[in-house]
Amino acid sequence: MAGKGDSVKTIFYALGANFAIFVAKAVAAWITGSSAMLAEAVHSLADCGNQGLLLLGIKRAKRPPSPDYPLGYGKEIYFWSFLVALMLFSVGGVFSLYEGWHKLHSSEPLSYPWIAVGVLTFGIIAEAVSMRACLVEVNKARGTQSLWRWFRESRQAELVVIFGEDLAALFGLVFALAAVVLTMITGNPVFDAIGTLGIGILLVVVAVFVAVEVKAMLIGQSVEPVTREAIRAFLQQRPEVKSLFSLITLQMGNDIMVAVQAEMANPDLSTAETIALMNATEAALKAQFPDVKWCFFEPDDSD
Incomplete structure (x- = not known):
């Protein structure tokens, strides 16, 4: 990259x-x-x-x-x-x-x-x-x-x-x-x-x-294509994520905004447990891509 x-x-x-x-x-x-x-x-x-x-x-x-x-x-x-x-x-x-x-x-x-x-x-x-x-x-x-x-x-x-x-x-x-x-x-x-x-x-x-x-x-452009695909690949291989439905990125000068819509790997977890997994995914994403300043994660299902 x-x-x-x-x-x-x-x-x-x-x-x-x-x-x-x-x-x-x-x-x-x-x-x-x-x-x-x-x-x-x-x-x-x-x-x-x-x-x-x-x-x-x-x-x-x-x-x-x-x-x-x-x-x-x-x-x-x-x-x-x-x-x-x-x-x-x-x-x-x-x-x-x-x-x-x-x-x-x-x-x-x-x-x-x-x-x-x-x-x-x-x-x-x-x-x-x-x-x-x-x-x-x-x-x-x-x-x-x-x-x-x-x-x-x-x-x-x-x-x-x-x-x-x-x-x-x-x-x-x-x-x-x-x-x-x-x-x-x-x-x-x-x-x-x-x-x-x-x-x-x-x-x-x-x-x-x-x-x-x-x-x-x-x-208002997304991040560079190579970075966008790297973010997509990173999220898809996370154990917390079963399916990635939507990924929106926006370049804000040197900073990046990411919006994610995904199905969680374990849908039977409580709300608190799901939030904890989402927060863990966001933290890992920001650690891997330091330019990501904002991350909005929306859990969804396949229905």
Whole structure:
């Protein structure tokens, strides 16, 4: 069964890398006049803001349950993650598309293009370090799953968002570097504009994929399929349970809610004895699956 990646550590890695890259890109964009570089600077600044929102979401999701929110605030991280996806789409993607379209109608050449090449190379290295740190945590979470399957089935919204951001940032830097180099070789600023448009399209596509995944969590998803089946198998092999009729799981941020409808192995027990067995099953379930915070057990029969 897959584990859980350390999302907070991954976010801080990405925040440090993106802030350093933003400063370098902003200076280079001002000196060179490259629209691809400007788009990348805005992208990095947006990513810094996004990581701040994710950290805020993680903090708010840890608040204890209240009368208005009896199952806690764990799902709040999904709201902030969805907001990040929208920012990635609008501030990053749409701005880049606008800047690229504007550049297509401008013949202004690049100034000091070697500065842009140096900054973009630095950015690729810094972003690769951040991506490597992200992949370390993703690999812990995904186990033997493919990256694509993990992305589709993961319930760690903040890790999904950081993975999408880092992936888009790394490829965006490569696009920008290729655009600047081609502009230098040919002297044609159209390549810089095309690179900017490519960055915009990349960010929009990644943002849409991330938003779709986070939206599903926001609406209310069960736990990951592999975990759900492990919980089912655990309950079915318990000596107290004869038949498992229904199993409902709900991912609440980092916490899990489980509702069980089952036939007890010995229907002739007293009410007190049945309750004791149910409590024992719930305690064993929480011990085996520490993320299970709420468990509601309903005894039933086959009639």
